[in-house]
Amino acid sequence: MSVVAADAKPLTFVFADDGLIPNNPMPFLVYKGAVDLAGGHPEAAIEKLFGANGWGAMWRNGVYDFPHYHATVHEVLGIARGHARVRFGGEHGEVLEIAAGDVAILPAGTGHQCISSSGDFSVVGAYPPGPPMDLVRPSKEAHAKALKKIPKVAVPKTDPVLGADGPLVRLWLR
Secondary structure (H helix, E strand, C coil): CCECCCCCCCEEECCCCCCCCCCCCCCEEEECCCECCCCCCHHHHHHHHHHHCCCEEEEEECCCCCCEECCCCCEEEEEEECEEEEEECCCCCEEEEEECCCEEEECCCCCEEEEEECCCCEEEEEECCCCCCCCECCCHHHHHHHHHHHHHCCCCCCECCCECCCHHHHHCCC
């Protein structure tokens, strides 16, 4: 398995709080073509990469088709198979095409929703050490609670793709 070059620069996006989805002042990151999946076991390759960089509590699935976010954790999504159009950042965010080999890193509070996907779309998700994942659907009440939780989420010590020296470590300074 190979990953992007150590000096790779992910795409970065900062989404505004829209009153329902809080998002985060730290940037949402996307590595395009981050993982070479030619070995034949793409989910396992992504799990090995994330685990080697200290991100665990992994799962395999897709991206929910309803808007949601996580107020207690940051999340990484490694695309193992297929492709999808996913809205990140809520209604006023960006719809991005993500495909096998891409990795998206969502700071706590970042809204996401699958708009459409190929039949073989497969994602490996993971979280840095910390509290368990929460699933929050947008509402005024949930938003108010999330605004208190999100600033308490620790910045990860490592980038799930490039480790301790990866861009996340520099870009997510508070």
